[in-house]
Amino acid sequence: MTPHQDSVSAIEWKNERLFLLDQRRLPREEVWLELRDAPAAADAIRDMVVRGAPAIGITAAYAVVLAAQRQLAASPGDWRKGMDEDLQRLAQSRPTAVNLFWALDRMRRCLAQVTDNPLGSLLDEARAIHQEDIAANRRMGELGAALLPERCGVLTHCNAGALATGGYGTALGVIRSGWTAGRIDKVFADETRPWLQGARLTAWELIHDGIPTTLLAEGAAAHLMKSGRVQWVIVGSDRIAANGDVANKIGTYSLAVNARHHGVKFMVVAPTSTIDMATPDGSGIPIENRDPNELLSFDGRPIAAAGADAWNPVFDVTPAELIDAIVTEKGVVERPTTEKLARLGVGQ
Ligand code: MRU
Numbered sequence: 001m002t003p004h005q006d007s008v009s010a011i012e013w014k015n016e017r018l019f020l021l022d023q024r025r026l027p028r029e030e031v032w033l034e035l036r037d038a039p040a041a042a043d044a045i046r047d048m049v050v051r052g053a054p055a056i057g058i059t060a061a062y063a064v065v066l067a068a069q070r071q072l073a074a075s076p077g078d079w080r081k082g083m084d085e086d087l088q089r090l091a092q093s094r095p096t097a098v099n100l101f102w103a104l105d106r107m108r109r110c111l112a113q114v115t116d117n118p119l120g121s122l123l124d125e126a127r128a129i130h131q132e133d134i135a136a137n138r139r140m141g142e143l144g145a146a147l148l149p150e151r152c153g154v155l156t157h158c159n160a161g162a163l164a165t166g167g168y169g170t171a172l173g174v175i176r177s178g179w180t181a182g183r184i185d186k187v188f189a190d191e192t193r194p195w196l197q198g199a200r201l202t203a204w205e206l207i208h209d210g211i212p213t214t215l216l217a218e219g220a221a222a223h224l225m226k227s228g229r230v231q232w233v234i235v236g237s238d239r240i241a242a243n244g245d246v247a248n249k250i251g252t253y254s255l256a257v258n259a260r261h262h263g264v265k266f267m268v269v270a271p272t273s274t275i276d277m278a279t280p281d282g283s284g285i286p287i288e289n290r291d292p293n294e295l296l297s298f299d300g301r302p303i304a305a306a307g308a309d310a311w312n313p314v315f316d317v318t319p320a321e322l323i324d325a326i327v328t329e330k331g332v333v334e335r336p337t338t339e340k341l342a343r344l345g346v347g348q
Contacts, residue, residue: 052164057099144174160236244320244336245282
């Protein structure tokens with residue numbers, strides 16, 4: 001067991017190429033895909049080869065390096081021309097995680113500054129985005145774990161772990177740190193319908209690092225809270241509006257309502273790259289709707305009555321008033337409001 005319980009990673013840059021651990025195939029098999037251009041990276045994000053807000057941003061950043069490689073090879077004297085199309089394609093891959101747009105903006109700013117061959121600068125910037133994310137997760141791990149009482153039980157939702165980030169994880173970073181420090185005694189994870197991020201990914205990465213994990217159907221969460229076995233719900237986020245409303249995996253809002261009813265505390269762990277100060281409140285956050293077949297079938301086989309339709313929004317918005325703490329790498333915001341979030345100094 002490693003001292004920090006952080007042996008999982010899902011994004012690698014090697015030999016001038018981007019490699020992604022195919023999360024659609026976990027936990028059954030560990031298959032790495034090699035990506036050679038930006039359209040392939042955009043497809044990988046849309047199809048959930050890679051998922052989780054920070055991981056999507058990091059992937060897009062490396063994909064901009066792939067885009068420049070391709071444009072330079074195709075037209076060395078006029079490489080900038082084709083870049084916009086690739087950047088737009090990446091931006092259209094998924095709508096909710098603001099980290100995608102944040103990372104693309106950083107790469108655009110870097111592009112604007114280069115005068116000759118851009119590859120070195122772009123790769124440095126993508127690597128910086130990746131490394132800063134890991135450092136932020138470690139810091140948030142410490143800050144979030146410090147909020148927990150001794151030997152408590154926690155419940156998490158979806159996968160906000162090493163697989164969803166550059167490494168270590170946001171919510172699972174706090175769980176890793178809290179477990180290592182002996183503050184957490186019991187970890188529960190919602191299976192997270194319909195894509196089963198909890199059952200397939202969270203359980204896989206925590207067990208991989210020696211942290212025992214108990215799965216439950218998310219319908220069992222209120223019953224669990226009533227039993228007194230969890231003191232904190234700990235989740236990640238895809239986008240936090242300026243007033244502290246939090247978009248995260250569908251079902252997060254129900255957990256927050258249930259947590260408040262049962263006196264269970266609710267913690268959101270997210271780097272400042274997830275905070276969108278340009279969106280005043282949660283009503284402005286675009287919510288992705290995915291293919292109804294993700295609900296109507298399982299493992300490629302139909303499970304619903306023939307003729308049934310399905311509604312598949314994959315994120316929801318938890319109002320700020322239901323959140324006890326937002327943990328960022330720049331500090332903890334308790335009972336978030338627009339004024340308190342503004343004090344973090346995140347750019348608009
Ligand atoms: O649809 P997904 O799997 O990309 O959704 C992921 C989540 O909702 C995570 O909780 C969020 O991105 C935070 S990841 C650190």
